[in-house]
Amino acid sequence: MEPRPDGRRQPQGSPGSAGSAGSVGDDNPWHTGAACRRDEVGLFFAPSKEPTAARLSREEQAKQVCARCPVLLECREHALAQPEPYGVWGGLTAAERRVVLARRRRRDTELREAARVAAAGRRIAG
Numbered sequence: 294m295e296p297r298p299d300g301r302r303q304p305q306g307s308p309g310s311a312g313s314a315g316s317v318g319d320d321n322p323w324h325t326g327a328a329c330r331r332d333e334v335g336l337f338f339a340p341s342k343e344p345t346a347a348r349l350s351r352e353e354q355a356k357q358v359c360a361r362c363p364v365l366l367e368c369r370e371h372a373l374a375q376p377e378p379y380g381v382w383g384g385l386t387a388a389e390r391r392v393v394l395a396r397r398r399r400r401d402t403e404l405r406e407a408a409r410v411a412a413a414g415r416r417i418a419g
């Protein structure tokens with residue numbers, strides 16, 4: 294973990310900390326190609342009590358950095374898998390990641406139910 298500009302903590306390799314990515318001992322090589330830089334960390338994480346208009350503008354700027362990032366998909370999947378609760382990762386805000394995760398959970402539930410129905414159908418037919 295390393296301190297964020299606002300004094301809170303952020304995970305090593307988080308957006309804006311890519312300048313340290315790929316250093317010796319780093320076990321997350323996906324972010325060695327990150328487009329975000331250490332001096333951009335303020336774009337990716339909200340300061341406390343950020344007004345909505347400022348947040349939307351900041352998030353849009355962060356997403357523009359992500360849009361040209363060669364490791365966008367790896368970053369996004371990392372943030373979804375953790376899951377990372379704060380900041381813009383892989384071009385998605387925390388709220389957008391929660392929507393993606395909810396959709397995935399719903400899809401997984403539907404797939405399990407479809408498999409259960411198919412298995413029951415096979416038992417009846419067999």
Ligand code: SF4
Nearest residue numbers: 308327329359362368
């Ligand atoms: S996708 Fe965005 S947050 Fe992730 S490494 Fe690239 S620029 Fe940084």
